[in-house]
Amino acid sequence: MTSVRGYKGKVLRVNLTTKEAVDEPLNLEWARKYVGGMGLGARMLYHEIPKGTDPLSPENKAIIVTGPLTGTIAPACGKYALVTKSPLTGIFLDSFAGGYFGAELKYAGYDALIVEGKAENPSYVWIKDEKVKIEDAESLWGKDTHETEDALKEKYGKDISVLTIGPAGENLVRYALVNHEYYRQHGRGGAGAVFGSKNLKAVAVKGTGRVEVADPEGFVEAAKETTTRHLIEQPDSLFAISWKDQAGTPELSGWTNEVGALPTKNFQSGFFKEMGEKLGPEAVKKLRVRNRACIQCPMACSNFLKVEEGPYAGSMVEGPEYETLALLGSNCNLSDLPAVVALNLLCDRMGMDVISTGNTLAWAMECYEKGILSKEDLDGVELRWGDSEAMITMVNKIARREGIGDLLAEGVKRASEKIGKGSERFAMQVKGLELPAYEPRAAISMPLAYATADRGGCHLRSWPIGVEVWGTFWLDADPEKGEKNIPIETERWNPEGKAYIVYRQQHHYGLKFSSIMCDFALPPISDPIADLVARATGWDDIRDRRELERTSERIINMTRLFNVREGLRRKDDEALPWRIFNEPIQDGPTKGVQIKYKDFKKMLEEYYELRQWDENGIPKKEKLIELGMEDLAEEVERL
């Protein structure tokens, strides 16, 4: 292959140590096999960094990867991936942001950007089409994300796209984020600390090119069809929400509360009685000043909220999204929406992931309640449930690693291992990644979803709680198994068949995050995505269901191989929070529910079998060959 439409065919490599920037050809064989984003990023990262690389060393790399749909008119396809080895988990990390950076990078001529090495002094990278400069960022160091973006836009113009870290990234907080367009974030897993470890304050880009597709007319038709059928009308969706007319992701809070899945008081309960009136969608709408959409998205799911009165008057943020309302709200027993807005804004400006921050604060609150951390340990702060001022003080301490903030900046896994005293039992994380806002005991398959997600405790590899509670599973048909694209009935709390749901959902998400389509865009099946990719690239065979399945499966095996090479095994998949198997949910509709370890173990074994991974969770050589991964099959037995 020499060139393929949908891609620009080029990768930009920036070495901060040598201050060199070079263009390299995109490996089109990898692009065909792994598509883009998550899959292609995993293949590139596997090649780029050796086993055992310290995530915060110059040897780690930050790879920004687009997909064949990025920068096109395909709807809800503006997201792009930041791929690296996570300083929080020590395994694969991909983290996605909406906004315009991915499209601008492609308009500048690149499918991906690899940043490697470490700058001697604080620096930023400026890309104007194919002209690349590494500039001094001494004057930006210490500024928050908004101030940094302001400064770069003042210098280069309002229409540039900027990625930046805040003080948390500079201070290597393990869950520091990379911020984008003020209110968009590569939130999970600590990519901001990787930037900080490289003395990389920001990357700014402006491109003036365009993206060609293989079948322009067909592509326009497919984009229209996807927009109308799958994003606006959503007749096939389990989750038909006209986001634009409602409150966006906060709509989820009513549902999770109703089904007893809303994390409350550090996942002690699945129900927060003040959620509806004080933090729910209606409360959000009262503070909403406008909607916002990512590039080419009819859903416009984001809200800008502004606090007009009270102690947090003047705080304005794009959000809070559902995860923020839950993790900084109910999970910390905080029912004051203006305070959640203020905390959300503070986390964005300091550059910290709200999910990990909410979990860490909730864990510390439980430690304080139980007497494991004293007021003295907490630098004189009484960190009581729902105390927003104490939470704000802690966020500032964490971002700067001041006092107790130095411990909390490590995330709940490391922090709990360090202080012990039983606090590990309520550290709500998987493989070091703090859990998102779906109570794992509220659906029997959710622990399996978290256990087998390639970046740790994550709901964006499969989301079986929706399937369990609604009782219907839209299945991507596998013709070899005689399946059709039809909804299949399933039963909540019954482990039967749940491993298969997780397994197949992971394929759908793998394709989505590689193409790349936003996870809120909800065609329940992969065919419309495959059709868009085929029309963009000319790879007509990807529409074939079997080929599509093989591609998705290859992506999942690629991320697994990265993690296996890092030493991840079955024992790590089984290391779920103690609370899941040993403590029932304390309140609400799921009160008394607890997951049986034997059910989880059985599902995990079924899952390995479906994947054709061995009993230790390692992909079998034959499986990799079957998936066309011969180059990696040879080494799997040595990992």
Ligand code: SF4
């Ligand atoms: S659904 Fe929301 S987050 Fe996703 S692309 Fe559209 S506006 Fe952006």
